[in-house]
Amino acid sequence: MTIKDIARAASVSHSTVSRALRDSPMVGRETADRIRRIAQESGYRASAVARSLATSRTRTIGVVVTSIADPFAAEVVSGIEEAADSQGYSVILADSNADPEREVRVVTALQERRVDGIVVTSSRVGALYVPLLAQMRVPIVLVNNQHPSEFVHSVMIGNREAALAAVNHLVALGHRRIAYLGDRFGHQSDTERFAGYREALEQADLPFTPELVMHGDGKLEGGEQAMCRLLSLAARPTAVFCYNDMSAVGALAGIRTRGLRIPEDISVVGFDDLPIARYTWPPLTTVRQPKRQMGRLAVERLLSHPTGIEENTTVPGELIVRASTAPLMEST
Amino acid sequence: MTIKDIARAASVSHSTVSRALRDSPMVGRETADRIRRIAQESGYRASAVARSLATSRTRTIGVVVTSIADPFAAEVVSGIEEAADSQGYSVILADSNADPEREVRVVTALQERRVDGIVVTSSRVGALYVPLLAQMRVPIVLVNNQHPSEFVHSVMIGNREAALAAVNHLVALGHRRIAYLGDRFGHQSDTERFAGYREALEQADLPFTPELVMHGDGKLEGGEQAMCRLLSLAARPTAVFCYNDMSAVGALAGIRTRGLRIPEDISVVGFDDLPIARYTWPPLTTVRQPKRQMGRLAVERLLSHPTGIEENTTVPGELIVRASTAPLMEST
DNA sequence: GCTGACTCTGCACACGTGTGCGCCGCTCCC
DNA sequence: GGGAGCGGCGCACACGTGTGCAGAGTCAGC
Numbered sequence: 001m002t003i004k005d006i007a008r009a010a011s012v013s014h015s016t017v018s019r020a021l022r023d024s025p026m027v028g029r030e031t032a033d034r035i036r037r038i039a040q041e042s043g044y045r046a047s048a049v050a051r052s053l054a055t056s057r058t059r060t061i062g063v064v065v066t067s068i069a070d071p072f073a074a075e076v077v078s079g080i081e082e083a084a085d086s087q088g089y090s091v092i093l094a095d096s097n098a099d100p101e102r103e104v105r106v107v108t109a110l111q112e113r114r115v116d117g118i119v120v121t122s123s124r125v126g127a128l129y130v131p132l133l134a135q136m137r138v139p140i141v142l143v144n145n146q147h148p149s150e151f152v153h154s155v156m157i158g159n160r161e162a163a164l165a166a167v168n169h170l171v172a173l174g175h176r177r178i179a180y181l182g183d184r185f186g187h188q189s190d191t192e193r194f195a196g197y198r199e200a201l202e203q204a205d206l207p208f209t210p211e212l213v214m215h216g217d218g219k220l221e222g223g224e225q226a227m228c229r230l231l232s233l234a235a236r237p238t239a240v241f242c243y244n245d246m247s248a249v250g251a252l253a254g255i256r257t258r259g260l261r262i263p264e265d266i267s268v269v270g271f272d273d274l275p276i277a278r279y280t281w282p283p284l285t286t287v288r289q290p291k292r293q294m295g296r297l298a299v300e301r302l303l304s305h306p307t308g309i310e311e312n313t314t315v316p317g318e319l320i321v322r323a324s325t326a327p328l329m330e331s332t
Numbered sequence: 333m334t335i336k337d338i339a340r341a342a343s344v345s346h347s348t349v350s351r352a353l354r355d356s357p358m359v360g361r362e363t364a365d366r367i368r369r370i371a372q373e374s375g376y377r378a379s380a381v382a383r384s385l386a387t388s389r390t391r392t393i394g395v396v397v398t399s400i401a402d403p404f405a406a407e408v409v410s411g412i413e414e415a416a417d418s419q420g421y422s423v424i425l426a427d428s429n430a431d432p433e434r435e436v437r438v439v440t441a442l443q444e445r446r447v448d449g450i451v452v453t454s455s456r457v458g459a460l461y462v463p464l465l466a467q468m469r470v471p472i473v474l475v476n477n478q479h480p481s482e483f484v485h486s487v488m489i490g491n492r493e494a495a496l497a498a499v500n501h502l503v504a505l506g507h508r509r510i511a512y513l514g515d516r517f518g519h520q521s522d523t524e525r526f527a528g529y530r531e532a533l534e535q536a537d538l539p540f541t542p543e544l545v546m547h548g549d550g551k552l553e554g555g556e557q558a559m560c561r562l563l564s565l566a567a568r569p570t571a572v573f574c575y576n577d578m579s580a581v582g583a584l585a586g587i588r589t590r591g592l593r594i595p596e597d598i599s600v601v602g603f604d605d606l607p608i609a610r611y612t613w614p615p616l617t618t619v620r621q622p623k624r625q626m627g628r629l630a631v632e633r634l635l636s637h638p639t640g641i642e643e644n645t646t647v648p649g650e651l652i653v654r655a656s657t658a659p660l661m662e663s664t
Numbered sequence: 665g666c667t668g669a670c671t672c673t674g675c676a677c678a679c680g681t682g683t684g685c686g687c688c689g690c691t692c693c694c
Numbered sequence: 695g696g697g698a699g700c701g702g703c704g705c706a707c708a709c710g711t712g713t714g715c716a717g718a719g720t721c722a723g724c
Contacts, residue, residue, distance in 0.1 A: 002680055013704045018682060028702055043467065048444040049384045050680030053709045058381060060445075063425075069410045069607075071403065078401045081427040085434060090441050093395075093425040095413040102417060109422050112380040135375065220611050253611045275401075279552050279585045281613045334710055345674045350712060360672055382710030385679045 001044055009042070010035050021046065052114065061302060062110035062118045064094045064129075070219075071274050072244065072291060076121050076143055079295025087303060089116070096129075103129045111136050117302035119143060119295075122187070139305055141298040144189050146312065153301045153311045155294050159189055162287045162317030163196025163241070164203075166269045169285070169319060170239045171204045174328035175267060177212065179237035181226050181247055184215035190243055193271065197241055212237055216247045223250025224257075231258050238266055238328055245270040245277050245286055252280060252324070263326035273320055282323035289317055333376055341374070342367050353378065384446065393634060394442035396426045396452045396461075402551075403606050404576065404623060408453045408475055411627025419635060421448070428461075435461045443468050449634035451475060451627075454519070471637055473630040476521045478644065485633045485643045487626050491521055494619045494649030495528025495573070496535075498601045501617070501651060502571045503536045506660035507599060509544065511569035513558050513579055516547035522575055525603065529573055544569055548579045555582025556589075563590050570598055570660055577602040577609050577618055584612060584656070595658035605652055614655035621649055 003021075007014040012031065019027045020035040027035075052058040063080055065073040077093070084091050092115060094106035107129040110118060118133060121143040130147055133140055142154040170178050180197045183190040194213075201208050214229050216222030223246060230237055231254065242248035248270030255262055262268055262282055270277060273288035297313055305311060335353075339346040344363065351359045352367040359367075370376075384390040395412055397405040409425070416423050424447060426438035439461040442450060450465060453475040462479055465472055474486040502510050512529045515522040526545075533540050546561050548554030555578060562569055563586065574580035580602030587594055594600055594614055602609060605620035629645055637643060 004680080014681080015683075015705080016703060018680095019703090022682085026702070031702080045440070045443045047385075047446060047680055048441075049381050049390060049446055050709090051682075052381045053379075053385055053680080053711095054682045056709070060424075067410065068400065068413065069403070069406050071401070071406075074401050074403075074406045077425070078399065078427060078429075081400065081425060082429065085427075085437065090445060091425045092392075093409070093413060093423045095410060095417075097410075097414065105417065108377070109380075109417075111377045113422060114379060114381055220607055224611070249608065249611050252613070253615075256613055275552055276581065276608060279556070279581050281585070281588055283585075336710080346711080347675080347713080348673060350710095351673095354712085358672070363672080379710055382679090383712075385681095385710080386712045388679070 009038050058114050060090045060115045062092045062115040064120045066098050066122045068095050073122050075291035076295040079292030083296040083299035100128050107132045119298045139302050141301050155297045155313045157289045157317050158314050159192035160196040163193040164200050165319045167197050167200035175239040177237045179212040179230050179240045181240050181242040182215045183218040183243045219246050220250040223247030224254040227251035227254030241269045245272040245274045267325040285322045285325040287317040288320050341370050390446050392422045392447045394424045394447040394450045398430050398454045400427050404604050405454050407623035408627040411624030415628040415631035432460050439464045451630045471634050473633050487629045487645045489621045490646050490648050491524035492528040495525040496532050497651045499529050499532030507571040509569045511544040511562050511572045513572050513574040514547045515550040515575045551578050552582040555579030556586040559583035559586030573601045577604040577606045599657040617654045617657040619649040620652050
C-alpha cells in the first residue's frame with residue numbers, strides 16, 4: 001500500500017497524492033479531498049523511511065542513557081518522550097549499560113539511523129563515545145554534563161548552589177561532622193556537588209575531613225556499602241549528604257542495619273527528589289530536580305538550535321526538607 | 333558521504349562497494365580489502381534509512397510502555413534493549429503516558445516508521461490501540477498481558493501460582509484477615525493475582541471479605557491511599573498482599589503514618605522484586621519477576637516468529653521472603 | 665586453439681516519497 | 695481575438711542502498 005496505489009485509485013499522479021496528503025496549496029480543493037478520503041479509507045500510512053530518504057531528515061532523536069533502569073534517567077527520558085511526541089519526533093533509545101563496547105555500538109547505530117539530534121543523560125565525562133558524537137554533524141544536548149565542543153549544548157541543574165543549600169541546612173541544624181557520600185564514576189555532577197559541600201563547610205568554618213568522603217556507585221548497593229564504611233569510622237558523622245537519592249536510600253538501609261536511628265542518630269540528605277523520596281522511612285530530605293522539565297528543555301534546545309553556537313541552560317534545584325534531617329542531639 | 337563517494341575513490345561501481353561492505357563472496361579479496369580500508373579511513377557510515385527502503389526491513393522494534401518512569405517497565409525495557417542490541421536492532425520507545433490520544437499517536441508513528449516488531453508492556457486490556465496494532469502486519473509480543481488475536485505472542489509471569497504462593501505464605505504465618513491491595517486499571521496481571529489470592533483463601537478455608545479488597549493505581553500514591561482505607565476498617569487486616577512493589581512501598585508509608593509497626597502489627601507482601609524492595613524498611617517480602625529476562629525473551633519471540641502462530645511463554649515467579657512479613661501476633 | 669566453467673564487476677532497476685519545472689487550459693484584460 | 699497571468703496537474707529526477715542479470719576476463723581441459 002503506497003502512494004502509487006492511492007494515485008491509481010484517484011486517477012492522478014503520485015505527485016499529486018504526495019502534495020494532497022501534505023496539504024500543499026498546489027492541489028485543487030476537491031481533488032485533495034478525494035485523495036484524502038481514499039487514503040483514509042484504505043488505511044494508508046506514509047512510509048517515514050522513504051520520506052526520510054527524500055527529505056534527509058528522519059524526525060527522530062537518539063537518547064543515550066547509562067541505564068534506563070536508573071530512575072533519574074527514566075524520569076528525564078519521560079520528559080524527552082513527551083516533548084518529542086508533541087513535535088512529531090520519535091525517540092530511539094540507546095542504553096549503554098555502562099559497557100564501553102556497547103557505548104560505541106549504540107552511538108554508531110544512532111549515526112547510521114541518521115537521527116536529527118542526540119540527548120545524552122547521566123554520561124561519564126570522557127566516555128569513549130563523546131568524540132564519536134562530536135564528529136557527527138548533529139546537534140547534541142548533554143543533561144547534567146558539559147563538554148567543551150561545538151554542537152554541544154547542555155541542560156544542567158545548579159549543582160553547586162543546590163549542594164551548598166543542602167549542606168547549609170545541615171549546618172543550620174547544628175551538625176559539624178558532615179559526610180559526603182559520592183559517586184565513583186567521575187560524573188561532573190558529582191564533582192560540582194562535592195564542590196558545593198566543601199564551600200558550605202568553608203563558609204561555616206568547619207574543617208574538611210577527607211575520611212568523611214566515601215564513594216558509592218550512585219545506586220542502592222554502593223550507597224549502603226559506602227555508608228557502612230562511614231559508620232565504621234572512630235568518629236562517625238552525624239549527618240550525610242548523598243550524591244543522589246538512590247545512594248541515600250542505600251545509606252538509610254545501611255544505617256538501620258547498624259541499629260542506628262534516622263534522624264535522631266544521623267541525618268541524611270539526598271539529591272534528585274525521586275518519587276520514592278517521599279515514601280522512604282523517614283521521608284527523605286533532598287534536592288528537587290525538575291527531571292521531566294529538563295528532558296523537555298533538552299528537546300527544545302535540540303530542535304531550536306539545529307547547529308548554532310553552544311548554549312548552556314541551568315535550572316535551579318530546590319531543597320525539600322522532610323523528616324530524615326533533624327537538629328543535632330546533645331549526646332554527641 | 334555515500335557509497336558512491338567510496339566507489340569513486342576506489343574506482344569501482346557502487347554495487348561493488350555495497351557488496352564489499354556487506355561481506356558478499358561475490359567480490360574479489362583485495363578489491364574488498366581496499367574498499368573496506370577506504371570506507372574505514374573516510375569514516376563512512378551506511379545509511380540505515382536507505383538500506384531500510386531497499387530491503388523493506390528496518391531492524392527496529394517499537395516498545396510501547398504506559399510510562400517509562402514505572403520501574404517495572406524500565407527493567408523490562410532494559411532487557412529488551414540488551415537483546416535488541418545484541419541482534420543489531422534498535423529500539424524506538426513509545427511512552428503513552430496512559431493518555432488515550434497519545435496512545436494512538438505513538439502507535440501510528442510506529443506504523444509509519446515500519447518497525448519490524450512491537451513489544452507492549454504493562455498495557456491495559458482493551459486499550460484503544462490494540463486493534464490498531466493488530467491490523468499492522470507485524471509480530472507483536474505482549475509482556476504480562478494477553479490478547480486473543482493472530483500475530484500476538486505473550487511473555488507472562490505465572491501470576492496465579494505466584495500470588496497463591498505469596499498468600500499461602502501469609503496463611504502459614506497464621507494470618508486470617510488478609511487484604512488484597514490491587515490496581516484499578518484492569519490489567520490482566522491484576523485479575524490473575526487476585527484470582528490467586530482468592531484461591532489461597534479458599535484452600536485455607538478462609539472467608540472472602542469484599543471490604544478487604546482495595547484498589548490503588550499501581551503506584552506509590554495509590555498504594556498509600558488504598559492502605560489508609562484498609563486501616564480505617566472496623567476490623568482491619570493483619571496482612572496485605574499488594575499488586576506490585578510500588579503499591580507495597582506506598583502501603584508501608586501509609587501504615588507507618590498511622591503509627592503501626594511492620595511486621596508486628598501488619599505484614600506486607602509485594603510483587604515484582606524491584607531493586608528497591610531489598611532497601612525498604614523493613615525489607616519487603618515479594619514475588620520476584622525475572623524482568624530483564626522477560627524483556628530478552630520478548631525480543632527473542634519477536635525475531636524468531638516473524639509471523640507464525642501465537643505463542644504464549646510463561647516464566648515462574650519466585651517468592652522472596654524478607655522482613656516485612658511475620659507470624660500473626662497473639663494480641664489480635 | 666577452442667569451449668565451457670568460473671570469478672569478478674558493472675548496468676540498470678527497485679524501494680516510496682518529495683519537488684523543480686514545464687505544460688495545459690482557463691480567465692481576464694486590453 | 696490574442697496575449698498575459700494563473701491555478702492545477704504530471705513528468706522526471708533525486709535521495710542511498712540492494713540485487714538480478716549480463717558481460718568481461720581468466721583458466722583449465724580436451
